[in-house]
Amino acid sequence: MRRAGSSGFPRSNSVCAVPARYSLQPKSLDAHGIMDNKFHMDEFMQSFFHSSSTSPKGPKAAMTRIPLHDANNMPLQAPLIPDPFVPxxxxxxxxxxxxxxxxxxxxxxxxxxxxxxxxxxxxxxxxxxxxxxxxxxxxxxxxxxxxxxxxxxxxxxxxxxxxxxxxxxxxxxxxxxxxxxxxxxxxxxxxxxxxxxxxxxxxxxxxxxxxxxxxxxxxxxxxxxxxxxxxxxxxxxxxxxxxxxxxxxxxxxxxxxxxxxxxxxxxxxxxxxxxxxxxxxxxxxxxxxxxxxxxxxxxxxxxxxxxxxxxxxxxx
The missing domain is CATH 2.40.400.10 (Acetoacetate decarboxylase-like)
Structure with a gap:
């Protein structure tokens, strides 16, 4: 901003992690042309909560980081009002x-x-x-x-x-x-x-x-x-x-x-x-x-x- 030295948006202070190789996107169509959105939940949950043994750089290399915020308004995980709003x-x-x-x-x-x-x-x-x-x-x-x-x-x-x-x-x-x-x-x-x-x-x-x-x-x-x-x-x-x-x-x-x-x-x-x-x-x-x-x-x-x-x- 022209007269402000800060972007004004919340800084991330904690993260949730989602394995990047798992997609929640529809994978196929069934015989009736309906999207099949199933995936291996057990495998996903294990990868979500446990380290990945296949990543040479450890579990963080395979993670997608979801930022959480410590804002002055709700919802805490995605505040409605940019904080700080001024300038x-x-x-x-x-x-x-x-x-x-x-x-x-x-x-x-x-x-x-x-x-x-x-x-x-x-x-x-x-x-x-x-x-x-x-x-x-x-x-x-x-x-x-x-x-x-x-x-x-x-x-x-x-x-x-x-x-x-x-x-x-x-x-x-x-x-x-x-x-x-x-x-x-x-x-x-x-x-x-x-x-x-x-x-x-x-x-x-x-x-x-x-x-x-x-x-x-x-x-x-x-x-x-x-x-x-x-x-x-x-x-x-x-x-x-x-x-x-x-x-x-x-x-x-x-x-x-x-x-x-x-x-x-x-x-x-x-x-x-x-x-x-x-x-x-x-x-x-x-x-x-x-x-x-x-x-x-x-x-x-x-x-x-x-x-x-x-x-x-x-x-x-």
């Missing part, structure tokens, strides 16, 4: 942002069960292309509203969608992003760009932008202020905290085109986006640049504990 980068990251104006009463309802207060009547609808990220390529989309938490201002993700389970798990487990799976597109065309998010066959977000120079004052959506929840085995909340994360200082923008846009929002019972509509779009921009999640800014920081070991924090 990572995405050269040529593309994003389409729509700056929208909403009803403060509706926006405030989404915050009633959070420690945040609304910081204005505008919100952001966006789709972003991280498919050039080698560690976990993904598409990303969501709705972010500016909020206040004490003396801090930042962006709270009401909804977020991605299309790679590793990226979804990393965002949820590490930093509290409310990521769910969605099918996401971002297409640049002559004079504009369009984007869409579909979940369970239902269109949830569409953005159609024309690059005509229309501009609006940018929103303050960083640092991201996330509510990170760890459920307990009995179904209650084990830990609940506010995490701040801000990778924006390391982003290197190469181009930005402004324009007018139309946004439509759909809904599922589990994804109530439509109360934010009909959407009034003030302006949109299409940004291309190099994204970096560095050791300095790529990790999140706990700024408040709300529940610790199942016990609500007094005054939180």
């Amino acid at each position: 990572y980068e995405c050269p040529g990251n593309r994003s389409l942002h729509a700056i929208c104006q909403g009803d403060p009463a509706i926006l405030g309802q989404y915050l009633e069960n959070t420690p945040f207060t609304l910081a204005g009547d505008r919100f952001l609808v966006y789709v972003s292309d991280f498919t050039n990220c080698r560690k976990a390529p993904f598409m990303d989309a969501g709705i972010v509203i500016p909020v206040r938490f004490g003396d801090r201002e930042g962006g709270y993700f009401l909804f977020e969608y991605e299309d790679n389970d590793a990226a979804i798990a990393a965002g949820r487990d590490l930093w509290g992003y409310p990521k769910k799976f969605g099918t996401i597109e971002l297409i640049e065309r002559t004079g504009g760009a369009m984007a869409s998010v579909v979940r369970h066959g239902v269109p949830l977000i569409t953005i159609d932008c024309t690059f005509d120079g229309t501009q609006a004052e940018p929103l303050k959506t960083t640092p991201h202020l996330n509510i990170h929840i760890q459920p307990a085995p009995d179904g209650k909340i084990l830990n609940k905290r506010v995490i701040a994360r801000d990778t924006s200082p390391d982003f290197r923008m190469t181009s930005c085109r402004w324009g007018s846009a139309a946004v439509s929002l759909g809904a599922l019972a589990t994804d109530p986006l439509s109360p934010l509509g009909p959407v009034r779009v003030l302006a949109a921009n299409y940004v291309i640049g190099d994204f970096f999640a560095t050791e300095q800014n790529g990790w999140g920081k706990t700024i408040a504990n709300l529940v610790t070991n199942g016990i609500p924090v007094e005054g939180a």
